[in-house]
Amino acid sequence: MKKNILKSSVENASLNILLQIAIRCLTFVINAFVLRHVSQNEIGITNVRLLLLESTILFLSREAFRRACLTDTLHHNWLKVINLIWLSVPICAVICTVCGYIWLRLLSQPDVSVTVYYEFGVWSILISCIIELCCEQLYIVSQAFLFVKLQVVLEIINIVVRTLVYTSMVLYSDGQNAVLAFSFAQLASVIAYTVSFYIYFWYYTKQKNKDFPFKTMWEFFPNFSGKKWSECVDFPLFLLLWSFLKQGFMKQLLTDGERYVMTLFNTLQFDQQGVYDVVNNLGSLAARFLFKPVETSAYFYFSQLVQREVSIKKQIQQDSNRIKEAASVLECLLRVNSSIGLTVLSFGQAYAKLALFLYGGSALATGIGPVLLQLHCLAILFLAVNGITECYAAATMNVTELNKYNMEMVVLSVIFLFISLLFSTLLGAIGFILANCCNFIFRIFQCGQYILLEYKDTNYSPLKGLLPKKSFICCLILSITGTMYSEEVLCL
Incomplete structure (x- = not known):
């Protein structure tokens, strides 16, 4: 069909x-x-x-x-x-x-x-x-x-x-x-x-x-x-499955690492975990209703269009239009997601307190909640980019590359858990968000390297989608200035 x-x-x-x-x-x-x-x-x-x-x-x-x-x-x-x-x-x-x-x-x-x-x-x-x-x-x-x-x-x-x-x-x-x-x-x-x-x-x-x-x-x-x-x-599919199973343990640690630290080491009490989770859920609205569906569809799209066991150069020789389309879609997705992340970051600084007040009342809008949400907006930017780079890598890597990637994930998981424990001990809930930002940066760098090598010596540079235009940056600066001023003058 x-x-x-x-x-x-x-x-x-x-x-x-x-x-x-x-x-x-x-x-x-x-x-x-x-x-x-x-x-x-x-x-x-x-x-x-x-x-x-x-x-x-x-x-x-x-x-x-x-x-x-x-x-x-x-x-x-x-x-x-x-x-x-x-x-x-x-x-x-x-x-x-x-x-x-x-x-x-x-x-x-x-x-x-x-x-x-x-x-x-x-x-x-x-x-x-x-x-x-x-x-x-x-x-x-x-x-x-x-x-x-x-x-x-x-x-x-x-x-x-x-x-x-x-x-x-x-x-x-x-x-x-x-x-x-x-x-x-x-x-x-x-x-x-x-x-x-x-x-x-x-x-x-x-x-x-x-x-x-x-x-x-x-x-x-x-x-x-x-x-x-x-x-x-299907034995070849079983080998691919085995590679993803090994990767799954590491990826789960990286995805929910801060929750494991909370649960295993009791760095936050249940009520503090409740505040953190409410802020995390509110801050992750964009990730759940926008980024996740895009990543799911993008994974299926790239897995059908790009062959795992054949190099990009050979695939260009076989069907250049197919790879041109894949590179163009990847660049477009990176540009859209990074633009959304930057927009959330710029508006989130001024409206974090108001959003928490509307969502959970004055109990959430006071104390550490607004600061957590402001920092979480930074994590959303990294999350937006990481979702696309990681889904492309997972959809196109061959078994050997996946096994190598899994070993790198082991090292990254250990580093992330250590950073989460250290930062949360020193900074409390704020430390978990900073550790998450570090986690996403490491993973973006990891998958970005793979994409660069894939398209090296070709006419395609999909990572250009990460570079925002000057006019867009100017609009963001004006937005931050205007919203911060309005919060200072109009909000409680």
Whole structure:
């Protein structure tokens, strides 16, 4: 089923961005209301401790499968690919066992005066992760065959169910038992998401679409009966998967390193973690509703257009238009993301306090909150650039380059954890944001070097997209000056 990859990728990104904006506007209003009813201690437990458990399990269990199995999908033997994807479920079960033991037995437990539902919260995360992995093959197939609207609808179902269950339970209990509400919302949303996926593909396979390789629902389940291992699993894809699995551990440390330091070393109390998380969530709105959909679509686009095992120079000789398009899109994405990051940085300095006041009331707008949000705007700039450079590198590196990159990630992870612990000990929550900035700078430099070498001695320089125009810089300077002055004169 051949489609215009660029057109479908842009459509996917556009719909996801519109979805994220609509959903975030809804959840922004609801969260602003809920924050006035839930204690900062419980926010710290749910949004840092429990969501860290979920992100750890899901990232380690499925991210490598998504990256590997979405490479060159036109030439897949889907029987072998489906078998490979289902290996994510036992991997998830093993990771759940290890992480569950750590979260329940080794980490410090919240005081019973804060919540008595912490253990139930951990179990709800473990169960929901295994349930969600049972529809991973459907997610990858929907990505490969460009079921753009399906993914948008299912994401809406997931978020709406989660928000409605959590909000109604919190308001019904007058702000008490927020951890219990979070746990039920987690289970309900994942079950709704998974069941919806199966219902849709059950209906779709009944239509007998000629371009679709799956004719019955049974073909979405593993089939190892009476066959050799080599006949059941795509071995080259397995090697690529193994490289991404090794990379996943390091990338997860780099992504959520500050939360691991908070959790393992107790550098911040639960209420301080709650404030940090609220500021982080508010500051990361752009990353969630804009950068993430673009990165997901860009990864799929580059993985289909650029061959991993063939040098750029040879690919230019084979099809110069394809590489010209890829380089042009990369340059454009870097320019757009860096421009958005610079805009957020310039306006965030003046409006951080006002944003926190509107979001969480005077409790958040006073103290260290505004300073954290101002610094977080700097991290958003680096995050915007890193997302594109890293997704291009992951989509185009061959197995040897990925293994080398993984070794560099090991060193970088150790450095990042050390910097996070050092800075947070000296500066508190501010130290985590500064450590994150250092983390992103190192990763941008790492992937930037790869891109430079890829396009060396060619006519393309996609990294030029990082250089803003003089007129844009002048506008930013005027914006910073004007907004800072208006804050001084008009705001409290």
